[in-house]
Amino acid sequence: MEFETAVVALSALAHEGRLRIFRLLVQAGVMGLPAGEIARRLDVLPNSLSANLNVLAHAGLARARRQGRSIIYTAEYDRMRGLLAFLVEDCCGGSPEVCSPLAEALRGADCDGACIPNGAKETT
Secondary structure, eight states: OOHHHHHHHHHHHSSHHHHHHHHHHHHHGGGOEEHHHHHHHHTOOHHHHHHHHHHHHHTTSEEEEEETTEEEEEEOHHHHHHHHHHHHTTOSTTOHHHHHHHHHHHHHSSSTTTTSOTTOSOOO
């Protein structure tokens, strides 16, 4: 991931409302959630939700698809994995104990490995 791409993604997440929306979309999984459900669960006004979803989509962190009369939003897991990998790419400085807690946290995440950056998966 390029620095500029990472900055755009991190900037999008550096807002409490957008971070809450993104975390909810990540929790929802690949099925995603309709915009109305996101607004209801987070108690967000529709116009604020729309603006925040547009910022997340522009950053490549969320995607919209039409399903009948609803618009369903999903997290972009590839971009999330790329951002996580970018953040830990040069981790450790020769001291694996620095990053091992992070790798363990990712392995323990309830995501069936979908959130683990390439190279951080445990090999058996």
